[in-house]
Amino acid sequence: MADNKYDIAGQDASFDAMRYLRMVGERKTLFVSIALLIMFAAVVISYMLPRKYEARSIVFIEQNVISDLVKGIAVTPSMDTKIKAIKVTMLSRNMLSQVIKALDLDVSLKNNISLDEMIKSLRGRIAIGLDEKRGVFDIRFADSNPVLARDVVNTLTRVYIEESVSTKRKESFEATRFLADQIDVFKKRIDEARKEIEDFNIASGKVLASNEYVVRNQIEKAQEQIKEIQIQINALEASRKVLLSNSPARARLREQEQVRNQMLARYTESHPRVKQLESAIAETRRQIREEGNDELSIIYSSPEYQNVKVHIQALETQKKNLEEDIAQNKAILDQIPRAQAQLQELKRKEQNEVIIYEKLVSRYGQSEVSKEMELQDKAVSFRVLDPAVIPTIPSSPNRPLIMLAGIAIGFGVAFGVVFLLDIIDPSIKNVDDLREFGIPVLAVIPKLKNVEEERKASRRSLRIYLIGAVGLLIVLAFLGMEFLGIGLVDKVIEKSMAVVRQWRM
C-alpha cells in the first residue's frame, strides 16, 4: 500500500539513542529535577556523614631467634603460624587494655563493663592485615579524631613490640636456660652410659677378656688329658682286680677249674674224676665264701693294693677338675658374642648422647652470644617500617566516590523513571502502533509550529537544561574540591557551626 510507506526513523536501531533522547526531552523537567535531587542529596550526605581518619603503621617481622637456635634439634612453629598468632595476640584483652590505659581512654569510664565494651569496640575497629610474603603486617584504625587514630595505632604497635621483645628476651633467656638444662641432662646421661659400660665390663670382664681361640685350645687340651687319665685309671683298675683275685683259696679254685676244664676235654662229666673234682671245687668255693672276707681284708691291707687305690683316686679328681674346666670354658664360649654385642650397644648409646651433647654445647655458646645481642638490642625481630602519622585526609566517607555515585545514580534513576513512564504510558507513540489496527495511515502531520509558543517552549526547555547544567556544574565543583582535597566546605561548615553555637550561647 502506498499509504503505509512512512518509514519511522525511531524504529531503526541507530535511532534508538534518538528515541531515548526524545523520551528525556518529553519529560525534561522531571528528568532534571530527579537527577539534581539525587546528586545534591549525595553531596549533602557526603558532607553529613561523620568523617573518619584512618591511621596505619607497617611493621616488619624478622625470623625468631629460638627457631634459629634450635634448628635441626627441635621443631618450632612455622612463620605462618607465628604471624597468625600476632593477630590474636594484638587483639587480646591484655594488649587492648594496655593501650587504653596508656592513652587514658579509661578516664571517662565508670566500671569494668564499660571497659569491656570499649575493648570490644576497639577490637572491632582495629584492622590487622598480614602480608606473609613480605613478612610485613600493618595495623589500621579509623576514628573521627585523627590524633587519637594515630595514637591508638602507634601505642598498640609499641606495646606489642615491647611485649614481644620482652617475651623474646625471655625466650632467649629461656632458650639458653633450656640449652643449659639440656646440656646438664645430657651430661648426666653420658655419665650414666659410661657407668653402665664400666659395670658391664666389670661384670663380664672374664668373658670379654678371654680369647675364643685360646679357650677352644684349652678345651681340647683338657679333653686329651682326660683321655690319658682315663687310660691310667683303667690300667690301675685292672691291677687292682689282679690283686684282689690273688688270695690262696681263689688261686686253688682257679687251678681246680682249669684242671676240670682240661678234664672235660677228655672226659664226660659223669667221669668219676671229674665228679671228684667238682666236689673239690664246690668245697673250695664254700671255703671262699666262708673265709673270703678274711682273705680280702688281708689283700686290702696290703701296701700294694693301698698304693693302687690312692693313685686311682688322685686320677679321678684330676679328671673331674678337667671336666669342670671344659664346662666353664664352653659356657664362656657361649657368652662371648652376646657380651660383645651388649657392649657395642652401650657404646653406641653413649656415642649418641655425646653427639647431641656436643651440639648443645656449641649452640649454648651461640645462644649466649644471641642473648648478649638481645640484651644490647642488636637483633630486633620487629621493625616499624612506617609509624602512623596524623591522617589529614579522612578515609571515610569517600566523598568523591559518593558524589560520583550520586551523579551516576541521579542520571540512572532519572532516566529509569523516564523510561518506565514511557513504558507504562499506553498511548500511541508512533505510527507503527497504528498498523496493528489495520487502519491505513493516510498522513503523518507534524506538530504545527507556533512561533510564539515554540519560542516560549524552547526558552523554557533551555532554562530547564541550564538549571540542570548549573546544578551538575555545582556538584562537579564540589567533587573537584573534594578530589583535590581542598577542605573549603569543611571549613565553612565548621565556621557556621561555631556561629550557631555562639548564637545559642
Add this chain to the structure above:
Amino acid sequence: MSRIEDALKKASEKRSESLRPEPAGTAGPVEKGNAFADSAQVSFQETAAMQTEAFERARGQRMLVSMNEPVSLAAEEFRKLKQSLVRKTKRSGFQNTLLVTSGTVGEGKSVTAVNLAISLAQEFDHTVLLVDADIRSPSCHELLCMENGYGLSDCLIEGAPISKGMVKTGIGKLSFLSAGSPVPNVGELLASKRMQETLAEMKNRYADRYIIIDSPPVLPFAESRNLSRMADGVVLVIKEGQASQADLRDTIEALQGSNILGAVYTQASRATRGLSAEAYMKYKYYHHAR
C-alpha cells in the same frame, strides 16, 4: 417538541444579543421568512466585506498551513491526505461526505478538517463545504477567523435549509457552515431524522462537492457514532502520545458499521518523522522563500 421550541427561543435570544453591528440586515430577512435562495444570496453579499476581512485575518492564522505555508511539511502531508482521500472516494461512485473524528478530545480534528477542506478547495474541480458538527465546543470558525453565527444547530432546530447558514470563506471554493448556537440536546439533534435529511440534501445538492464534517470525539459522546454511519467515509484523527491503544480499539469498535477510510497521525514529534525529510523541507522552504 417543547424542548426544541425552548431551544429555539434561547437560540434566538442569544443571537439577538450577539448580533454584530456591521451586518445589521442579517436578522431582518431571517425574521421575514423570505425564500431561502434569496436570503442566502443576500447574506452572502452582505457578508462579503466581513469575509475579506476574515480572509485577511485567516492569512495570519498559523494553523491553516495548507493556505499559509503551502511549502511546509504539514501542508505537504495534508495534500497527501487529500489525494489519497480523493482516490479512495472516487473508487466506487462519488462518496463526498467525509466525517473527521477522533477518540478523545483535542487530537486535532478541527485543524485536520479545516486544512483538508482548504486543501481540497484549492483544487479547481471541487467545491468544498466544511460543516462544523461539534456543537458542544465548536472551533472551526476560530481557525477560519470567522464568527460562529447562524449555523448547523440553528438550521436543524428551525428546519431551515443549510444554505441559510453557509458562508463563503474566500479560500478557493470553500464554504463553511458553522456549528451554530449551543443547544442542550446535541445528541438527539444530530441523531434526528432531520439531520439525516439535511445531510442527504447536502450530499446531493452538488454532485462534485466535498462535504467535510468536523465532529465531536467518539468516546465521550454518542453523536459521532451516528454521524459516522450517515457519512460516506470516516477519517480518524490520532494524536501522538494521547490516546492509548485501548482507546483506539474502543473507538474503532464504536465506529463499526461505518467506512473508516484511514487515519491521520497528528502532532508527530521529530523522532517519528524522518529528520532528513525535515531538513530537506526546511532547505527547500528557505530556498523558496528567498
